[in-house]
Amino acid sequence: MxxxxxxxxxxxxxxxxxxxxxxxxxxxxxxxxxxxxxxxxxxxxxxxxxxxxxxxxxxxxxxxxxxxxxxxxxxxxxxxxxxxxxxxxxxxxxxxxAVIWEQLAEATHEESTLSFTYLSFMVLATMIAACGVVLDNAILIVGAMAVGPEFGPLAGVCTAIVQRAPRLAARALVALLIGFVAAIVATTLFSLLMDRLDLFSESMLDGARPQTSFIWQPDPFSLVVALLAGAAGTLSLTSSKSGALVGVAISVTTVPAAANAAVALGYGEVGQMWGSIEQLLLNLAAILVSGTATLALQKKLWHTQRGKLRRRLRRG
Incomplete structure (x- = not known):
């Protein structure tokens, strides 16, 4: 109620x-x-x-x-x-x-705001992921995924497309773009500092990394998981089952891909850098497509439900 x-x-x-x-x-x-x-x-x-x-x-x-x-x-x-x-x-x-569209629009508007807090979470999450990439530590990667706030602007873009709200779309896209650019730049500098402190090394990045090498090697499963995660994340925002959003955050390789690209950029590893960027763009595009499709389907069902309510009103 x-x-x-x-x-x-x-x-x-x-x-x-x-x-x-x-x-x-x-x-x-x-x-x-x-x-x-x-x-x-x-x-x-x-x-x-x-x-x-x-x-x-x-x-x-x-x-x-x-x-x-x-x-x-x-x-x-x-x-x-x-x-x-x-x-x-x-x-x-x-x-x-049920979808409360006014509530969804308000929530995505707030989550799509380019603020100091949003940028801080993006940068910190990417730096944590950079440590996970270099150490080949899956726990750090999962933690970075949970910290990353990027799903808010992604949901904002999906909502804006379905609700035909160009201002919200522009606001969310700006937050998404600037957030990732700032995170990659800051993490590149962070990785160079860690290298000077002998905590990172190029050999660690070029090693086998069995737990994290998938980050810069996108494959069909990357697309499938991102599509499923986009649908699940949208459902978690529009329904009362919001606890599922944490699971969505740790199932897509967005922040880790940005981190791997940043570390690879610092060491001049062009192959890994472009592979990571491809992984990042693939995940972002898939989430946008599936999230928008999910919202469009919910809107259609909502119109059907509204029709049922009005028919009951007429009978009453």
């Missing part, structure tokens, strides 16, 4: 409560007349089944409540109410499958 707190201009309170009452899957409607001060108006509270949430938010936006009032949405971790249980039964579909 989702909890909505709505600040409504007093002249539209009746329209909002009628909308909530007519929306399948709502419960616990509360109206506090005159309680809002900034902006002035009434406060309307209600709970809605997740699978009906996007339809209700769409209706509120048609009433321009987001312009003249405010809409806040929170996830309800626990709700002990027979009325809430009945509301969830009324709404078609499953809550875990």
């Amino acid at each position: 989702l909890h909505l707190r709505i600040l409504v201009p007093s002249d539209r309170t009746r329209a909002v409560t009628d909308l909530i009452g007519a929306t399948v899957g709502t419960a616990h409607l509360v109206v506090l007349p005159g309680a809002a001060r900034d902006p002035a108006g009434d406060v309307v509270l209600c709970d809605v089944a997740r699978e009906a949430g996007d339809e209700l938010l769409h209706g509120l936006r048609e009433l321009r409540i987001d312009h003249d009032g405010a809409i806040a949405v929170e996830n309800i971790d626990l709700s002990m109410s027979e009325r809430a249980d009945a509301a969830e039964e009324e709404a078609p579909g499953e809550g875990a499958d």
Whole structure:
């Protein structure tokens, strides 16, 4: 269930409560007349089944409540109410499958912001991966994958394509490009420093490296895994199963490929550098394709679900 707190201009309170009452899957409607001060108006509270949430938010936006009032949405971790249980039964579909498009757009917008924190995570993750590459240590590689924040901008691009939001697409692509360029440059300097300290050596990079040599040698499995990971990552962002995103992060070779390219660049190993860049681009392209396709399919299913909700409304 989702909890909505709505600040409504007093002249539209009746329209909002009628909308909530007519929306399948709502419960616990509360109206506090005159309680809002900034902006002035009434406060309307209600709970809605997740699978009906996007339809209700769409209706509120048609009433321009987001312009003249405010809409806040929170996830309800626990709700002990027979009325809430009945509301969830009324709404078609499953809550875990529902996509709250406004929530997704907000999340991907935030994750696609080119900030100091984002760049720091990118650089640190790539440096950790560089240590894993040189030491042929799979644990460090996995750790670097988990730290890397690159899936946020990738999800932002996928969302922007499906929602036809060019500004979000440009914002996410800039964050992705600058993030990887900054990480590769910083990690190249880091690897040269580590070489001066006798902690890295060219022979370590050129060794057999049975656990990490795959990073700069892309093959069909690299494409398959990246396609599957892109779909899984998108599902984890759009559903209530967000814990799966960590598994996605440690299944694609993006940050490790950037790290291997940086170390190889520092030692002038052109073959490894280009192989790593190919691996990086292959993974990024596959994630974008599968993530966009997954979102497009979810949007189509969402339109079908919205049709079911409206048919129920007409019957009611």
